[in-house]
Amino acid sequence: MKTFALLGNPNCGKTTLYNSLTGSTAHVGNWPGVTVEKRTGVYKKGSEQVEIIDLPGIYSLSPYTSEEVVSRNYILDEHPDCVINIIDATNLERNLYLTTQALEIDVPMIIALNMMDEVKKRGQNIDSKKLEKELGVPVVEISALKEEGIDLLMSRAIEVSNKKRDGKTVIKNNDLLHLIGDIKIAYKGMNVVNPLFHAIKLIEKDEIEVEMHASLLPMVNEFEKTFNDEMFGNDFEALIADARYNYISESFKDVVANSSNQKSSDEKLTKSDKIDKVLTNKWAGIPIFLAILFVIFHLVFSENLFFLGRLFENVTPSFAGTAYEGLIWSETGIASPGVFLQSLVTNTTDLLSDLVAEGLSNAPNWIQGFVVDGALGGLFAVASFIPQILLLFLFFAILEDSGYMARVAFILDRIFRKFGLSGRAFMPMIMGFGCSVPAMINTRTLASEQEKDATIKVIPFFSCGAKLPILTAIAGAIVEFFNVGNADLITYSMYILGMVTAIVTVIIMRNTTKRGKVSPFIMELPSYHLPQFKSLMIHLWDKLKHFIKKAFTIILASTIVIWFLSSFKWNFSMCSELYDGSGEFVGYNISESILHSIGSFIQPIFTPLGFGSQLGKYGWVFVVAAITGLIAKENVIATFGVLAASLIASGALSGNPGAIIGDESGISSTISMIQATGITVPGLLAFIAFNMTTIPCFAAVATAKSESIKGQFKWTLLFWIVTSLIVSSLVYVICTWWWTMFIAIFVAFIVGFVIYKYNKSHPANNELA
Amino acid sequence: MLLIYAPTNQEFKIVKILADEKLKKHLEDLGILPNGTISLLSVNGGNAICLVKNVRLALDKITASKILVA
Numbered sequence: 001m002k003t004f005a006l007l008g009n010p011n012c013g014k015t016t017l018y019n020s021l022t023g024s025t026a027h028v029g030n031w032p033g034v035t036v037e038k039r040t041g042v043y044k045k046g047s048e049q050v051e052i053i054d055l056p057g058i059y060s061l062s063p064y065t066s067e068e069v070v071s072r073n074y075i076l077d078e079h080p081d082c083v084i085n086i087i088d089a090t091n092l093e094r095n096l097y098l099t100t101q102a103l104e105i106d107v108p109m110i111i112a113l114n115m116m117d118e119v120k121k122r123g124q125n126i127d128s129k130k131l132e133k134e135l136g137v138p139v140v141e142i143s144a145l146k147e148e149g150i151d152l153l154m155s156r157a158i159e160v161s162n163k164k165r166d167g168k169t170v171i172k173n174n175d176l177l178h179l180i181g182d183i184k185i186a187y188k189g190m191n192v193v194n195p196l197f198h199a200i201k202l203i204e205k206d207e208i209e210v211e212m213h214a215s216l217l218p219m220v221n222e223f224e225k226t227f228n229d230e231m232f233g234n235d236f237e238a239l240i241a242d243a244r245y246n247y248i249s250e251s252f253k254d255v256v257a258n259s260s261n262q263k264s265s266d267e268k269l270t271k272s273d274k275i276d277k278v279l280t281n282k283w284a285g286i287p288i289f290l291a292i293l294f295v296i297f298h299l300v301f302s303e304n305l306f307f308l309g310r311l312f313e314n315v316t317p318s319f320a321g322t323a324y325e326g327l328i329w330s331e332t333g334i335a336s337p338g339v340f341l342q343s344l345v346t347n348t349t350d351l352l353s354d355l356v357a358e359g360l361s362n363a364p365n366w367i368q369g370f371v372v373d374g375a376l377g378g379l380f381a382v383a384s385f386i387p388q389i390l391l392l393f394l395f396f397a398i399l400e401d402s403g404y405m406a407r408v409a410f411i412l413d414r415i416f417r418k419f420g421l422s423g424r425a426f427m428p429m430i431m432g433f434g435c436s437v438p439a440m441i442n443t444r445t446l447a448s449e450q451e452k453d454a455t456i457k458v459i460p461f462f463s464c465g466a467k468l469p470i471l472t473a474i475a476g477a478i479v480e481f482f483n484v485g486n487a488d489l490i491t492y493s494m495y496i497l498g499m500v501t502a503i504v505t506v507i508i509m510r511n512t513t514k515r516g517k518v519s520p521f522i523m524e525l526p527s528y529h530l531p532q533f534k535s536l537m538i539h540l541w542d543k544l545k546h547f548i549k550k551a552f553t554i555i556l557a558s559t560i561v562i563w564f565l566s567s568f569k570w571n572f573s574m575c576s577e578l579y580d581g582s583g584e585f586v587g588y589n590i591s592e593s594i595l596h597s598i599g600s601f602i603q604p605i606f607t608p609l610g611f612g613s614q615l616g617k618y619g620w621v622f623v624v625a626a627i628t629g630l631i632a633k634e635n636v637i638a639t640f641g642v643l644a645a646s647l648i649a650s651g652a653l654s655g656n657p658g659a660i661i662g663d664e665s666g667i668s669s670t671i672s673m674i675q676a677t678g679i680t681v682p683g684l685l686a687f688i689a690f691n692m693t694t695i696p697c698f699a700a701v702a703t704a705k706s707e708s709i710k711g712q713f714k715w716t717l718l719f720w721i722v723t724s725l726i727v728s729s730l731v732y733v734i735c736t737w738w739w740t741m742f743i744a745i746f747v748a749f750i751v752g753f754v755i756y757k758y759n760k761s762h763p764a765n766n767e768l769a
Numbered sequence: 770m771l772l773i774y775a776p777t778n779q780e781f782k783i784v785k786i787l788a789d790e791k792l793k794k795h796l797e798d799l800g801i802l803p804n805g806t807i808s809l810l811s812v813n814g815g816n817a818i819c820l821v822k823n824v825r826l827a828l829d830k831i832t833a834s835k836i837l838v839a
Contacts, residue, residue, distance in 0.1 A: 059795075059798045059799055060794075060795075060798035062794055062798065064791070064794075064795040064798075091822075091823055091824055093800075093822045093823055094799075094800060094822045094823065094824050097798065097800070204794075205790075206794075207791070231803060231804055232803065237793075237794055237797060238793075238797055238802050238803060241797040241798065241802050242802055242803070242804060242805075245800060245802070245805065245822075272825070273810055273811075273825075276810070276811065276818065276825075277811065280811065280813055280818065281813070282813045282814050285813065406827070407827075409827075410813070410816065410818070410827040411813065413816055413827075413829050414813065414814050414815070414816055414829075414830075417829065422829070423829070520788075520792055520828075520829055520831065520832040521816070521827065521828065521829035521832065522795065522796070522799070522826065522827070522828055522829075522832060523826070523827045524799075524824055524825065524826055524827075525818065525825040525826070525827050527825075
């Protein structure tokens with residue numbers, strides 16, 4: 001099978017084209033640096049099947065950050081049969097710069113002139129025939145988004161891939177051409193593939209090239225001494241960059257024709273600039289961003305939309321008396337879209353699990369336990385949170401697709417710099433609210449290793465979608481059982497606690513173990529555009545698939561294991577069966593189980609966190625739930641469900657285990673656990689904090705390991721354990737005895753002072769790096 | 770003068786880039802190179818948004834002050 005690689009500037013639409021070619025649903029966003037890994041798919045609609053490789057966007061074949069190396073290496077080392085160079089037609093000049101470099105490689109190439117619909121909308125036209133003639137490779141006009149011109153592109157690409165093409169350069173300077181020729185001949189003698197490309201990179205003193213072929217460097221240095229350009233002296237890299245840009249502006253100035261209204265492109269520019277004047281304003285920028293975040297969280301989590309609850313105090317809930325009671329409004333107020341969707345799913349799965357329980361009423365005891373407590377409890381627990389998670393993702397995707405996120409990175413750069421990070425780190429961090437795994441991979445766009453490592457460590461503190469059930473279930477239970485606070489306020493403040501923890505630990509790391517200069521912030525700001533419905537839906541569909549897959553694999557498996565461990569003794573015989581007063585089977589005695597003895601053994605460690613020894617006989621359930629969270633965070637609430645049912649069965653509590661399984665939002669199982677253990681509100685908050693800041697799930701841990709510098713990973717694990725123990729102890733102790741806050745502030749002050757003094761007398765040795 | 774002190778919305782010629790090799794190369798690849806033109810769109814506490822080769826680029830204060838224009 002032939003292999004075609006997609007090469008182009010960041011944010012020019014490579015992944016959009018990739019998705020339409022291969023039918024994939026890879027993540028697309030309107031900011032530079034979404035794709036950081038190469039991706040493979042198959043194009044099946046043409047005369048033959050072709051493998052398509054999506055590569056991270058690059059401005060030049062001399063990489064600046066680590067993900068850009070991937071693109072260069074792929075094109076040079078993997079010898080694709082054809083390079084499809086995607087060009088954002090709305091910005092030919094910048095995009096053709098990369099093209100002039102790619103042309104130097106001996107590989108068949110074709111140009112996909114993307115976003116032609118946008119160009120035409122602006123009243124411009126691009127003479128692609130002229131462009132084709134000038135560049136010497138085919139040029140095809142396409143719109144990746146609207147899937148126009150794609151089949152033509154592929155059929156011409158297949159044609160091109162059958163013919164060899166020799167690299168050619170656009171550099172016109174005779175002295176330089178002479179040197180390029182000499183080095184090229186030397187490379188040919190050394191059997192180097194793509195000699196022209198490598199020769200020019202050597203003259204540019206490209207970092208990777210110099211390392212690879214140091215033996216020919218004296219030739220360049222010798223020539224450098226005799227060379228003197230009036231503008232650039234002997235700065236070859238600037239000279240070559242200038243030569244490329246000159247070639248582009250001279251050759252293509254009449255390719256772009258402004259047909260009807262010359263002004264429209266300028267207008268477009270000023271429109272984006274006008275929005276920027278407000279959104280990136282020195283004073284208003286950050287408050288606007290925080291307000292947007294608050295509104296998003298409010299729309300997703302609030303049970304009292306727009307705080308109109310007062311008006312509903314004496315109103316009958318919507319659908320009163322049915323399974324869907326309170327769906328749209330209740331005594332607390334109007335449900336936000338997020339809460340509405342969640343209740344809709346929960347109420348429906350309620351009905352379903354009642355049916356299943358009824359259908360199984362004549363089955364053997366262990367089957368009832370296994371199906372209802374073990375499997376369904378866990379599955380439904382995850383399912384009920386999918387609507388809220390998806391809605392949160394939808395809002396973030398809208399911000400991303402509009403082009404706003406890149407601006408936020410810019411306005412936050414000023415503040416991030418004070419903490420010791422570049423504003424670029426905002427991108428992986430905000431991705432962390434979705435899932436830590438892609439977020440950690442995205443840290444490749446950070447230019448400094450120290451910053452990258454610090455960012456990977458704090459990404460889990462940006463509470464991911466899977467941790468959301470822990471937050472909402474416990475916050476809901478606190479409000480319902482202790483009758484204090486407001487569920488969405490607790491949720492919002494726990495998110496903020498995670499972010500504050502991230503900031504504080506970054507400051508500490510960047511002043512102690514990870515000292516060094518903050519890397520420069522350079523980011524292209526894309527034009528604002530209305531979010532594309534299609535790409536939003538692709539994004540959500542992708543997330544939905546992810547959660548469903550996870551629910552039926554890892555979470556289902558873990559809940560079954562938890563059920564097994566809580567229903568069997570060490571000798572693998574089942575715990576004794578328990579019956580209620582009327583002789584009806586209710587479950588197995590959890591106090592005899594394997595899980596009970598393991599849990600009780602570790603329980604004391606968590607005493608300072610408020611969910612250890614002080615909770616007595618059944619306190620270990622919280623410990624066990626937290627540990628299952630190391631596999632996948634959804635497990636925490638799924639485990640609550642399984643354990644709460646067993647607790648009730650064991651007679652620790654009165655109640656009906658069936659009711660627990662029916663309650664997917666996890667609130668009633670949390671309440672049962674509160675009743676059985678007597679845990680306090682500070683203890684519950686500390687439990688959330690612990691789950692948020694401790695070692696993330698398996699998948700994230702594995703990603704952190706593969707993205708870390710060698711030898712760093714063990715420190716990352718230790719960092720997570722220590723941070724979570726400190727943060728959640730602080731939450732517990734301060735919330736229980738408020739005056740201890742002053743001790744904490746005092747200690748923090750002393751620590752800060754000592755670090756400051758030490759750094760003053762021991763300046764970082766990599767300060768200049 | 771330093772780019773960050775330039776008046777906004779006016780085109781300037783780039784005179785010199787004072788950055789280290791790696792950063793200078795990256796800026797050149799983005800079109801910020803001697804003899805080229807640049808215009809400053811806005812400054813936000815020293816961080817700058819400028820227009821280069823028809824593209825809006827955001828630069829932090831330190832990077833922006835490494836660009837000399839006339």
